[in-house]
Amino acid sequence: xxxxxxxxxxxxxxxxxxxxxxxxxxxxxxxxxxxxxxxxxxxxxxxxxxxxxxxxxxxxxxxxxxxxxxxxxxxxxxxxxxxxxxxxxxxxxxxxxxxxxxxxxxxxxxxxxxxxxxxxxxxxxxxxxxxxxxxxxxxxxxxxxxxxxxxxxxxxxxxxxxxxxxxxxxxxxxxxxxxxxxxxxxxxxxxxxxxxxxxxxxxxxxxxxxxxxxxxxxxxxxx
Numbered sequence: 001x002x003x004x005x006x007x008x009x010x011x012x013x014x015x016x017x018x019x020x021x022x023x024x025x026x027x028x029x030x031x032x033x034x035x036x037x038x039x040x041x042x043x044x045x046x047x048x049x050x051x052x053x054x055x056x057x058x059x060x061x062x063x064x065x066x067x068x069x070x071x072x073x074x075x076x077x078x079x080x081x082x083x084x085x086x087x088x089x090x091x092x093x094x095x096x097x098x099x100x101x102x103x104x105x106x107x108x109x110x111x112x113x114x115x116x117x118x119x120x121x122x123x124x125x126x127x128x129x130x131x132x133x134x135x136x137x138x139x140x141x142x143x144x145x146x147x148x149x150x151x152x153x154x155x156x157x158x159x160x161x162x163x164x165x166x167x168x169x170x171x172x173x174x175x176x177x178x179x180x181x182x183x184x185x186x187x188x189x190x191x192x193x194x195x196x197x198x199x200x201x202x203x204x205x206x207x208x209x210x211x212x213x214x215x216x217x218x219x220x221x222x223x
Contacts, residue, residue: 001199002039006032007105007191014081014105024080029066033083036065037102040085043101047207053089054099061091084106087207089218095122097183097217099207103190107138111206112150112186115217122221127165127178129220134174140212141177149209150185153177159184181218185210 008033010180022029037059044062048055061111062085081104088098089108099113115126116176128138140146163178168178177183186204193199 001030001058001101002194003035004195006035006103007194010083010178011105013079014033017077017079019078025102026144028168033063033066035197036083036085037209039200040087040101043203043207044087046200047087047205048100051211054087057087057091059085064089064092088113088214095119096221097214099210099214102186102187102189103194103201105194107188107190109189109190109191109194110186111203112184112185113207113210113214114153114182116182116184118182119122123181124219125223127168129216129223130174130177131172132169133216134177137174137177137216140157140216143209143212145209146213149206150187152185153180154182154184154186155180159177 005028009025009028011174012025016022016025040059040062042191043061044054044057048057062079064084064086066080068075068078069078070078083103085096085101086092087095089096089101095118097113100111102108102110102112117124118126146152155176159180159182160176161181161206163179164172165178166173168175172178193202196202
């Protein structure tokens with residue numbers, strides 16, 4: 001579970017997103033960061049028993065910095081109002097598919113994973129694998145436990161091409177999945193769920209339902 005103070009810190013940061021306030025409250029940030037790192041470590045320990053590729057990861061290899069890169073952004077707020085952990089082989093900088101925990105109070109937290117906006121070379125590999133092994137892929141994304149947890153892959157605005165990608169016909173039975181630019185699935189986490197004593201176990205279970213998709217995507221990258 002996460003401490004109420006961790007969520008409270010992020011709520012206050014959202015309203016006081018400036019360096020002066022952050023410096024004054026750095027000890028609260030450090031406490032919140034440690035709390036989130038401990039949760040991430042618990043999930044790695046539990047899920048690592050079923051996913052060897054992440055078993056030896058340390059939380060620091062997975063957690064993102066809270067500082068924002070404002071160089072090319074109209075939003076000049078210096079800090080993120082959330083915390084995130086990317087749990088995958090090689091850590092957060094790795095290009096492989098993996099698992100993600102997003103902490104943002106106010107009903108914006110979620111658990112999930114996949115591949116988000118990979119480069120063109122990786123996109124080509126994923127589309128080819130889906131096309132060649134569609135029967136296997138559709139079983140994964142239509143699995144009852146996967147659908148119950150995530151509802152399916154993310155087809156929200158901006159996640160798909162308007163037209164079919166070059167080299168694929170619109171009559172292709174897999175075309176909806178071939179048009180995707182990202183292959184991700186997410187499930188919301190309420191503020192109440194974040195403070196449940198069984199949170200780490202619940203996140204681990206969510207990752208288990210996602211594991212077949214992550215394996216499929218990563219096998220495509222190895223081809």
